[in-house]
Amino acid sequence: MSETVGDDANVSAAVADWGREEVQGVWDPGRKLLRAVRRYQRLRGKRGPWARLMRKYxxxxxxxxxxxxxxEIHLNTEIGGGLRLTHPTGIIIHPDARIGPNCMIFQQVTLAGPVVLGGHVDVGAGAKLIAPLTVGDHAVIGANAVVTRDVPPGATVAGIPAKVISGPGPAERTPG
Known part of the structure; x- marks a missing residue:
């Protein structure tokens, strides 16, 4: 499995690849954190003492x-299948954020507010996405980018503030 941003272009934006979330070995903190979120969400609507005990667990x-x-990934955040938390340190995801299938989020990323990530979006280390905004399918957010506007599908954005540097959409370049 590739762990570089934008390297896995054949990954689906619509069909979740649940294998990307399987815990590998004893020490796999990102996937174990995600597994806790998934298991809690699965038990959320269930009733009875066993379900209540397992939710607490x-x-x-x-x-x-x-x-x-x-x-900080809230237990009620809507997350599509196949999310990869490649280096899961310092990731902050707002409870109202929605993450599509097969996304990859690197360390120190913040999704502030109701950010919507489409399918197979790669978010580079240190990027900040400040809502409200939508990121289209197969988009790539560069490392340390500060995104304050919608990102078109298939686009690559970078910079502070983030601008389209390749792919579909109008490229906003500074003269010079």
């Missing part, structure tokens, strides 16, 4: 892996 599990990774 997954809340504690989520809390532990959040401390290990120093990341």
């Amino acid at each position: 997954w809340v504690l599990n989520h809390w532990f892996w959040s401390l290990v990774t120093q990341s």
